[in-house]
Amino acid sequence: MLRTGQLESIAFFEHSLQKAKACSKRFICKVEKIMNIHPLSVYHFYHELGFTERFYWSNQENSLILTGIGTLVPFHHSTEEQYSAIEKEWKRFGEQVYIEQENCFGTGPIALGGFSFFDNYKNDQDWKNFGTSHFYVPKLMVTVTNEGTFITSNYEINEQTTVEDLLLQYKEYDDFLEKFGMKQPSFSQSECINKDEFEPNEWIQSVKEAIHQMKNEELEKVVLNRTLNATFSAEVNSTNVIYELEATRNVNYVISYQLKDTVFISATPERLISKKNNTVSSMCLAGSAAKGITKEENTEAANWLLNSKKNNGEHAFVVNYIRETLQQYCNELSIPSTPRIMATKSLLHLFTPVEGKVYNHVSLFELIQALHPTPALGGFPKEEACKLIRELEPVDRGWYGAPIGWIDLNGNGDFAVGIRSALIKENKAKLYAGCGVVQDSKPEEEFFETGVKFLPMLNALGGLRNER
Numbered sequence: 001m002l003r004t005g006q007l008e009s010i011a012f013f014e015h016s017l018q019k020a021k022a023c024s025k026r027f028i029c030k031v032e033k034i035m036n037i038h039p040l041s042v043y044h045f046y047h048e049l050g051f052t053e054r055f056y057w058s059n060q061e062n063s064l065i066l067t068g069i070g071t072l073v074p075f076h077h078s079t080e081e082q083y084s085a086i087e088k089e090w091k092r093f094g095e096q097v098y099i100e101q102e103n104c105f106g107t108g109p110i111a112l113g114g115f116s117f118f119d120n121y122k123n124d125q126d127w128k129n130f131g132t133s134h135f136y137v138p139k140l141m142v143t144v145t146n147e148g149t150f151i152t153s154n155y156e157i158n159e160q161t162t163v164e165d166l167l168l169q170y171k172e173y174d175d176f177l178e179k180f181g182m183k184q185p186s187f188s189q190s191e192c193i194n195k196d197e198f199e200p201n202e203w204i205q206s207v208k209e210a211i212h213q214m215k216n217e218e219l220e221k222v223v224l225n226r227t228l229n230a231t232f233s234a235e236v237n238s239t240n241v242i243y244e245l246e247a248t249r250n251v252n253y254v255i256s257y258q259l260k261d262t263v264f265i266s267a268t269p270e271r272l273i274s275k276k277n278n279t280v281s282s283m284c285l286a287g288s289a290a291k292g293i294t295k296e297e298n299t300e301a302a303n304w305l306l307n308s309k310k311n312n313g314e315h316a317f318v319v320n321y322i323r324e325t326l327q328q329y330c331n332e333l334s335i336p337s338t339p340r341i342m343a344t345k346s347l348l349h350l351f352t353p354v355e356g357k358v359y360n361h362v363s364l365f366e367l368i369q370a371l372h373p374t375p376a377l378g379g380f381p382k383e384e385a386c387k388l389i390r391e392l393e394p395v396d397r398g399w400y401g402a403p404i405g406w407i408d409l410n411g412n413g414d415f416a417v418g419i420r421s422a423l424i425k426e427n428k429a430k431l432y433a434g435c436g437v438v439q440d441s442k443p444e445e446e447f448f449e450t451g452v453k454f455l456p457m458l459n460a461l462g463g464l465r466n467e468r
């Protein structure tokens with residue numbers, strides 16, 4: 001399956017092991033271009049290699065699909081300095097890995113992972129595998145780009161490691177790809193047997209309370225989240241959920257991150273920040289309207305949204321915040337003065353793209369830390385809004401609404417905001433949806449909006465099957 005012949009592989013491992021040992025490296029990375037395989041097959045059959053972690057990432061144009069399985073090195077920190085701690089460890093890893101040649105974008109050693117919404121979140125059972133930050137370098141990763149399909153395999157070595165040890169490991173990956181790389185996963189959706197919106201009346205009361213506080217205090221916007229618990233007749237198959245999300249996608253990202261028995265999955269329209277050399281991209285996404293059925297209804301909804309004072313106000317907090325934050329890191333920044341419409345499956349949003357050029361010393365982790373949470377997920381002012389969220393929300397956000405993505409050793413990468421998401425464990429899923437609350441919000445309308453935000457994920461999970 002792998003393109004490299006046996007002799008070439010022997011030569012590669014002999015050469016790189018010798019080089020790596022000579023400069024005291026602890027890891028070796030091998031990248032190969034291969035014939036097409038479907039990354040979802042690798043994602044689906046990961047346990048055949050005895051792995052318990054897997055990651056799936058695809059962006060809007062499918063210009064980058066990543067599937068990582070197994071952990072070579074984990075990085076996780078529960079301190080409040082998790083961004084700088086992860087960055088430090090990532091740099092250290094970079095110094096310890098032997099790479100034969102400069103790799104194409106999206107291949108080679110990549111760390112996949114994310115952060116929790118709050119630095120010091122409550123010890124929530126649902127999120128116990130995830131913590132405040134979790135990243136890992138996968139043992140095996142498939143990358144699909146416009147340039148083809150690539151396999152990255154990463155190996156840990158020590159003084160005793162022999163070429164035969166590495167070849168044995170390599171053969172295991174090769175056999176796995178030979179056997180499963182083309183095999184169609186069995187897509188079976190489990191039936192939803194119960195759907196329960198968590199404390200709907202209490203949530204509406206919380207929105208009223210937030211609006212009330214805005215009258216007296218300096219708080220101007222807060223984003224409140226609510227949850228829906230769904231139970232299924234059998235274990236939820238996350239391959240199937242990804243497949244459904246991909247088949248009906250019109251969001252920027254489909255992401256899945258599994259640690260042990262828990263999977264966080266998000267079909268999110270929202271990018272927090274991406275970086276390629278000095279170019280960064282972000283976006284302002286806030287202000288929503290439900291889509292209509294006909295084209296005329298959608299045009300009407302889009303016009304309404306573009307002219308809605310309340311939604312434009314909600315959106316402006318995000319634009320101002322992202323502008324003020326990125327200005328500190330960029331020598332060029334381009335943000336259009338008026339928002340446009342972004343359409344997802346069930347909603348229209350106000351959307352303003354952001355492009356910039358950062359100073360040479362600026363890192364992706366620095367930008368993530370500075371931006372998160374934007375007023376699209378926290379509120380404005382940030383501290384007041386976050387304080388109120390913690391007071392009013394009974395369910396921990398975990399990784400909902402937080403940065404999730406990947407980074408390479410050149411410091412390039414892409415981080416999305418984990419909204420329109422669910423946490424899946426066995427036959428249960430908890431879905432998350434939030435909305436911006438401002439002084440002229442109507443609690444029932446916000447309730448409706450969050451209800452619409454649940455739908456694409458609920459649908460992909462199979463929760464709307466009997467209602468279509």
Ligand SMILES: C=C(O[C@H]1C=CC=C(C(=O)O)[C@@H]1O)C(=O)O
Nearest residue numbers: 286287288376419433434435436
């Ligand atoms: C907080 C969420 O959406 C954000 C992104 C787009 C529009 C939003 C809004 O109109 O309230 C939210 O700011 C969510 O989907 O959970």
